[in-house]
Amino acid sequence: DTAVSQTPKYLVTQMGNDKSIKCEQNLGHDTMYWYKQDSKKFLKIMFSYNNKELIINETVPNRFSPKSPDKAHLNLHINSLELGDSAVYFCASSQDQAYSYEQYFGPGTRLTVT
Amino acid sequence: GDSVTQMEGPVTLSEEAFLTINCTYTATGYPSLFWYVQYPGEGLQLLLKATKADDKGSNKGFEATYRKETTSFHLEKGSVQVSDSAVYFCALTNLNSWGKFQFGAGTQVVVTP
Numbered sequence: 454d455t456a457v458s459q460t461p462k463y464l465v466t467q468m469g470n471d472k473s474i475k476c477e478q479n480l481g482h483d484t485m486y487w488y489k490q491d492s493k494k495f496l497k498i499m500f501s502y503n504n505k506e507l508i509i510n511e512t513v514p515n516r517f518s519p520k521s522p523d524k525a526h527l528n529l530h531i532n533s534l535e536l537g538d539s540a541v542y543f544c545a546s547s548q549d550q551a552y553s554y555e556q557y558f559g560p561g562t563r564l565t566v567t
Numbered sequence: 568g569d570s571v572t573q574m575e576g577p578v579t580l581s582e583e584a585f586l587t588i589n590c591t592y593t594a595t596g597y598p599s600l601f602w603y604v605q606y607p608g609e610g611l612q613l614l615l616k617a618t619k620a621d622d623k624g625s626n627k628g629f630e631a632t633y634r635k636e637t638t639s640f641h642l643e644k645g646s647v648q649v650s651d652s653a654v655y656f657c658a659l660t661n662l663n664s665w666g667k668f669q670f671g672a673g674t675q676v677v678v679t680p
Contacts, residue, residue: 457610484666494605494654496670508665543610550666553599553618558610 456480457559459544465565466534474529474562476544484508485527486545486556487519496543502527503550531564539566569594569664573657573671580647580678588642588674590631590657598659600624600633600640605654605673614642614655647678 457478466472478485486509487499501509502521516532527544541563545556574589592598599618603611615624620635631642640657657671 486666494673494675496611496656496668496673498667501665501667503665509667545611547666552660552662552664552666554666555601555613555616556666556668558603558612560610 455560457544457546457557459542459559459562461562462560463563463565465567467567468534468536470534471530471532472534472564473531474542474544474564476527476529476559478525478544478546478557478559480546480548480557482546482557483524483549484547485521485524486547487527487529488543488545488558490541490543490561492540500527500529501550508550534564534566536566539564569598569659569661569669571657571659571669571671573655573674575672576654576675578674578676580676582649582678582680583646584678586642586644586647586651586676588655588657588676590640590642590671592638592640592657592659594638594659594661596662597635598661600631601658601660601668602629602631602640602642603656603658603670605656607653611656647676649678649680652676652678 484503500519541561544559547554547556601616602614615626617624617633
């Protein structure tokens with residue numbers, strides 16, 4: 454069983470479209486995250502939810518909206534896609550938000566905006 | 568704010584060579600430190616971690632020791648294999664950071680036969 458799964462793995466779309474990426478974890482963790490990895494492999498956190506409550510909201514355009522229907526799922530919706538949104542998006546989870554806990558990452562969603 | 572600095576890559580090695588990837592950090596207090604590995608086309612996998620000064624994390628032949636005095640967490644492996652070719656990330660989290668990870672820029676390692 455995959456611990457943290459994301460769908461889709463690849464997403465190719467045109468500028469201006471709206472798209473969603475879904476994430477699910479079966480680890481029983483309380484906290485989930487979204488990261489963006491750019492073409493140089495640099496990783497930046499975007500959002501974090503703990504038990505469905507938003508706890509980290511970095512400086513991200515408000516075209517990006519996370520939603521957590523329950524603590525096992527964290528989805529990312531992106532409106533009005535732009536070329537600069539092209540990246541790999543990773544979902545992750547951890548037992549809770551305590552600073553000693555490692556995060557478990559999903560396989561990533563490669564978003565290409567044309 | 569907290570930050571992590573890693574040596575730039577790519578690091579190219581022959582099989583069975585010794586690998587060191589330098590990682591230093593800037594943080595208040597006593598952060599937890601991690602090494603993650605990313606194989607091509609995959610997500611990040613935890614390699615090892617250390618949560619207090621002088622702790623040594625180890626896994627799959629890799630080791631790193633949390634050095635508070637030099638604010639470092641260098642990754643080492645005594646004899647690399649071709650299968651160790653990947654990007655390696657050093658990361659930290661700190662108290663009151665809500666689990667937020669600060670990642671280094673990543674170091675690509677290429678091991679040739």
